[in-house]
Amino acid sequence: MNLVRSRRRHDRTGVWLSLPYVIFFLAFVAYPLVFSFVLIFHRWNIITPMEWVGLKNFERLIADPLFYRSLGNTLTFLVIHIPLQIAVALGFALLLNVPLRGRGFFRALYFLPVVVSGVAVTILWQQLYSYDYGVLNGILASVHLPPVPWLVNARMAMPSIAIMATWKNVGIYIVLFLVGLQNIPRELYEAASLDGATAFRQFRHITFPMLNPTVIVIVVLSTIGGFSLFIEPYVLTGGGPMQSTLSGMLYIYNQAFYFGHMGYAAALGFVYALVILGVVLIQKKVIEREPAT
């Protein structure tokens, strides 16, 4: 009897403790999700009444060159950012995995850009990238190389942002690779050395395949990060030159807040969410299937 009552009592406690989250979920997750399905079929500037337009937002989206431009820009970003990120992070992680004095200090320093505000980092890189007075072109000039139009050339601007984003985030991925490296059983290396495998072959056949789960995490997180790119182009280039750094998130923001096209912005967000889920699913499938050579 007593047992039953006690179970029922903490039955109710569980409900009470969860109730705030349930309310939060209904208000800020479920309702916006449901409302997005309404919004994408309407034209609305928030001020005048909503107007049902059926599939017009999607017809417009399919024919919108700026949508494709923003999608292409995001892909350009990812194609540079992800391999660069993995290479730099893995390189530093392998060095920091060597038992050396002071490696904790280096790890902490490499992690510093991760915690600092993206706005501050962007201001900093705006100065480093400046064509006439920038530090980077100053360094190039001191070794008699021509200046690079980091942000002023439409071909260079997105790659420049990808380099900056790599610099900012690589610290997380160094740490993730270090965790991955420490999880590889030592016996594998011992057995390989007994068989006479060179350091390179050990890396190729043990280290790299064993890091596969870490690589998946890094690819997925970088992809989600790439699709969220907003403040960097907003501050650095405003989406230019010639729309070359207009990111998906920046385009959604502009549609909603410069033009007041709430329905169209919601439709863009909807399509982008589907694209993100699709890309991430494909990435997971492809990397997981890669044979452990």
Added chain:
Amino acid sequence: MRKTIVYGVLAGGAILFGYPFVWMMVGSLKPELDISSLSLLPSSWSLHSYTAVLGKIPLARAFLNSVLVSLATTASVVLFGSMVGYALAKLNFIGRKLLYVLILFTMMIPFQITLIPQYILMVKLGWTDSYLGLVAPSMMSAFGIILFRQFFMAVPQALIEAARIDGCSEVGILVRVIWPLSRPVVLTVGLLTFMTSWNEVLWPMMVVRERSLMTMPQIVALFTIGGEAESQLGPLLAAATMLSLPVIVAYALFQRQFIESMASSGVKG
């Protein structure tokens, strides 16, 4: 020999990741004409850049707004996260499995889909241009709940049974037995939330137009793209320094916890 090379590359990395910040801070203290030089030794020190930027934008007020918003968000995420996390880990109740599935589902939704509807909700509630609007949608975090749940799963059931036998109420167990044990996970979730909230800029750019309510990253971003900086470098670097310094100080104090919490947030992917 190999050791020397490794140290050489690591030192190169230290310059790569550390030097820009040092350059930024020193630059903010240099006279305007000196800044673009690579040197870290200015011809003279000057606070001119700071007085200039503080005279142009209400940065002190923005700092206060950021502190308020970040602290309120952090306190709320930790409080509610520990409550739900405890219920999920240790209590049996109707709908527990469903709740857990919903929380995992929440973490998988790309935010792009809910962003605009969330903004419209703020407009309907009349919460734009208010602290409530800044804080409300991040008051609870699915990921925070999951971290708390994981931590509480490892708490021995015997400890809870013992408190129950001693006549402790269920809420009393949470407050007097569980919370005192939770320092590590509170620190992990707290630091992660504080940092994310302090650096958040997209949401404030959506819900706040009024200058006196802007958060620090928001007002600094608008200062940078607006004409107010008058293409002077010094005030920009001063603003960036003031924006990054609080997190850098927190990082210096809790370096290990920061790295661990970010690493744990990476594992969720």
